[in-house]
Amino acid sequence: MDRQKKIETAARIEPCFFQDTIPSILADLTVELHREADNLGRGLHPESVAELADLVRMMNCYCSNLFEGHNTKDIEKALSGAEVEPERGALALKAKAHVIVQRKIDAMHSKGDLPSPTSVEFIAWEHRMLYHEMLEEFRFIERPDGSKVEIVPGEFRKTANDDGVVSRHQPPSSDRVGAFMAYCSKRFGLGPIHIQDSQN
Template identity: 45%
Template sequence: MGETLETPGRIEPCCLEVVSEEISGLVAMLAARSAKLGARLRPKTAAHLADLVRIVNCYYSNLIEGHDTNPRDIERALGGELAEEAGRRALQVEAAAHVQVQRAVDGMAAAGRLPEPASVDFVRWLHREFYRDVPPDMLHVGNGERPFEMEPGAFRTRPEHDVVVGRHVPPSSERVDDFMRHFESRYRFASMGPDTRIMAMAAAHHRLAYIHPFPDGNGRVARLMSHAMAHAAGVGACGLWPISRGLALGLSSHGEYGRMMDYADTPRQGALDGRGNLSLRALTEFSAWFLRVCVNQVTFMDALVDPDRLRERLRAYVERDERLRPEAGLILNEVLSTGEMVRGDTARVTGLTEQAAGDLLGTLTDDGILASDTTMGPVSFRFTVHVAEILLPGLLPQA
């Protein structure tokens, strides 16, 4: 590889030199719709829905990597219930690690402690946290002449770490650190305005994958970084939309993500195609596609959690379960309106006797749609995979 292409400038352009009307519109749309989504639900309800969104994000991120992990298995793994079969158990451990990293990112964002999402330290932290507790065989990389054990959080540094990804030859391992320092400087949010941050999400996603800083796990890290960037750019909507679902499904076909990432690898095509090593036209089209995917997912989730539509599905939820009295709908609507309900209010809300109201609430908690943080604490919604299949149609794959 030529010396010129082994300089960090190889990933330029990192940002769009001219912002098209289409991209300006997508940025404005994403900002507006994510703000609307973030305000749709009561904080307690939103927090528990975010728990489910992490499972959705994990499922689709793994699917992109060719690992079809059943959402129920992910949920079981988070509860400590692992399969006996080794391969299935390994996928559960991998999935649980993804969810836990995303939960940590969401927690930092909610507390206002999220670091620069494109910083070297944060990118390495994402990788280290993801791989920290996985089985040793998941750290084994390569089946050819030079297999090695990957160190969680460590960039490629040795010749045996050099890789080829499809048609793309990433920077050699000895130069990864220089490339990542350049990456950090070009995508530092502290120096960007709100709109620029949103646009940078797309470009940074591709350029991190282009550098391929780790021996393995780069796709997952890039998608987790993009999730963090959405928070830092002000479009995270309390963690209520799953970016990996959009990337996996695409806008018209499941293969779009790979094709668009490959297209963004295109070298500069002449004097009218920007001033960097890579094609500005390809980066612009990739950015527009990526932002359309984001808008698509935010719009989908906003329609899914529209309170009026949720109430209709809650009514259907009650009607389909012969164990539930019609008054169960009154309880569920009260929790939807207030975020949580004191147990002692059940009789008042339903008009039933204390005993009948308590029994009805017990059936709802046994079913898993309502729960409390303490034995006798207020109840709030819990969006288990079972509940989601009824209340949030289309969010998860068909069972």
């Protein structure tokens, strides 16, 4: 197996673990974090919870766009329909698309209709929904030679012609994407996510 193929072995998406035991200070912090997170939403009015959820969606969107080299500070304006400065308008609408799709996912979860979020089918659905909401100018990725290839909503990259880069990130070669997606689905699959009624 050549070096590039070895680097692109699907099992490389496994999370990193400690070689020996987890340091006690980290274990204690994990327990404390879990406890505090469990208490976070208790006693809050449902409208406050909804506002916090939307804030977290915007935070996640902002950070994920930074990975791509996009500063999307005007997410809130775009979501409310307010006017955004022309030079930042396209990025704001890109961010809006992210938040809209996340709202759909959260709504599915609230209704108990969320399928396995790591399944190939669900990730393809997410991709399709995102790029249906996206401006056309963001439906392209740049190849290493500077040329561009169109992104097809709901379709994963398959051939060398689809290879591209995202800011400083070099994703797996297109012919390896299918293997990564299948591994992710099999290794981390949770099955459909159902809401358990706390009164039962």
